[in-house]
Amino acid sequence: MSTALAVSGLSKSYGGKQAVSQLGFEVRRGELYALLGPNGAGKTTTLRMIAGLLSADAGEISVFGVDARTDPISAKRLIAWLPDEPLLYDKLTAWEYLEFVAGLWGVDAKTAAAQAEDLLKLLGLWDNRNDRCESFSRGMKQKAVLAGALIHDPKLLMLDEPLTGLDAAASRLVKDLIRSKVAEGAAVILTTHILEVAERMADRIGIIKDGRLLIEGKLGELQQRAGAAGQSLEDVFLQLTATGAAPPEPATAPTTAGQNA
């Protein structure tokens, strides 16, 4: 698998407080990478820097070989960003919202219409396409924003808490959609506080705290390095974030595969 996203030495501080410090990780094509961490660990800041919403103080971001810091426009063409809080235009209909997003990403009208129809049908919003977003429930808004993120067929999907506010059926639908994008070769970074989701879905997991990467690897590798073989990701996560120290590197290359659902 070739590299979709390469981040190295990424740093960001707000008024003297170091939000992200010398962060480095890679995500490959066709891989789902879960970026985990306690509140305030720097997850959202990291994703916002990759999406070009925040300028980094230092470090490099490469998206499919494009330097996102020197050529953000080209990088943005490949990226979709789904924020944790779905921001929609209340007075636009779902259809108009998708038309607007497609326009921003330069998707031609015919492709945009076809994509919008497919996505709205897939996400169960087709019958609501002409309803204004102000009448949507939180779950419907989340699905509309997800449709907007997917309308330009991104190669790198960054999903910040994508399952928040979704009911069981919608949650399953979104998870299936994420898996299908991964199967098509897209790279996905996911942040979530629902560790079971990361445990079941992620190919690799990175845990950050205080803006530093504590550990990354497949679930088995994390368990091994944390000395918590057979324990759940939640146990590993709590153990690592409680100390805040990176566990020692393994003596031999790990071979354990992640438990993908």
Add this chain to the structure above:
Amino acid sequence: MSTLRGKPGGILWLMGHELRLYWRRGKMKPRSGLILIGFLMTIWLLGSWAIFHRVGPLIPPPPFNSGNLAGIALTGVLVAIAFIGSVMISSAILGAVEAIYTRNDLDLLLSSPLSPWRVLIVRSSAIAVGALPLYTGLLGPPLLWLAIYSSPLWLSAIVFLFTLAFAATGIALLIVTGLFRLIGPRNTRVVAQIFSALAGAAIFLTFQYFNLSGRVSGTGPMSREQMAGMIAQVHIDPTVWWLFPARAFTGEIASILLWVVIAAVIFPLGVFIFSRSFVADAAAASAMGRKARGVDVRVAAVRSGVVKSVVRKEFRLLLRDPVLLSQIGLQIVYLLPLGFVLLRPGGGFAITEAAFAPALTLLASALSSSLIWITVSAEDAPDLVASAPVTASSIDRAKLVAAIAPVWAVMAILVTALLLRSPWAGAWALGGVLMASTSSALIGLWRRVPGSRRDFVRRRQGGSVLTALGQTFIALGWSATAGFGAYGYPWLSLIPAIIAAAILGVLYKAPPTVPAAA
């Protein structure tokens, strides 16, 4: 632990909570706000003293119970009260609507073991108290000097204003509750907000009607002599019953007592009726939007292109927000009569058409300033727009088009009409409109302050005082440029034009390269 006075959960304690929230609602730090208000009040106190220590002794002490002039003066006071009252009702309606639909912390307060009646009476009182600082700040110092230099009875006006705020809030609560009953939750919000906007303008428009009616009837405006003659002919009995609010304002004890009794009845009545149905109304409001509707099977055509997408989106959002539209429409309503006033024949103007040039320039500047704020600062999804693969400048250009195009469209009609009547004045108006609308839009772009559309409706757009002052001077500068030019002084028009351009240059600030900061 608590910094609030009074027993926790008590009316005083709750009122302290409300006032603390009110004080902190602005973007300015409380300490800076206090310093600014103190500074402005000191200037106003000194300024009003300079006027009233001379004028005050000349004003006959109230009460005004006899004489023709007293009747006319009281009528003037009554009109001023009607204006202030209508603006107070207007803002109280907004407060009541916000309480029902937005609720904010009301869910928390009402889920506590406090009496809902107590919570709502305090919230309603806060709406009333919120209307007071502006009027007490504006009228307080002159009334204080009048009390010193004319008669202490003028202080009753302060009592009157205080009770007027509560009476206006009571009326507003009754209006909102009545609308809810009559037209349901979906329409109440829109109608109440538009009603609120119009209530504030009603008295102003009534005046303009009388101002213009003379012109329409062909009699033209009155001269000073005619005015004096008319005043001499008009007989208004100062003791007539309908002047009692004005008499209360000017210190007649019986009238002020009657007024206080009326306010003491209207306010609790409004709160009682409002609170009785509040829980049901708020539940109906929060459930509105979830009504099952038939499936709309239409599939709209999709059109592409960044600029077109942004412009189309902005137009759609604007046209679908009747409250925002009514607020913008009000600017036209307020400013258009200015043009008519300037155009009145006999006002010393040789070319009446010329007066349109500065008026239209001011109007274009105000409209452009509002629209650029809505499109740039009040962007609902800045992260989405910022993460798009387009340069921040291309988004800004599209937003500039979205803000200026409607202004130019409206102005094109008026300027064309003026060009046909007076090509010279029309050409200056055209130049003024182009420069003023573009300047205002550029300042909005350079000096963006994140906000929401609701901030616009609540007239809380934020931004620095210096920027606002600069924007005002630029608008006045272009207006003066167009005015001097239209009246035949093109060389003189260079002075305000240079000043406006210089201020514009000072206000220039490079837009952020990462537009999420917008």
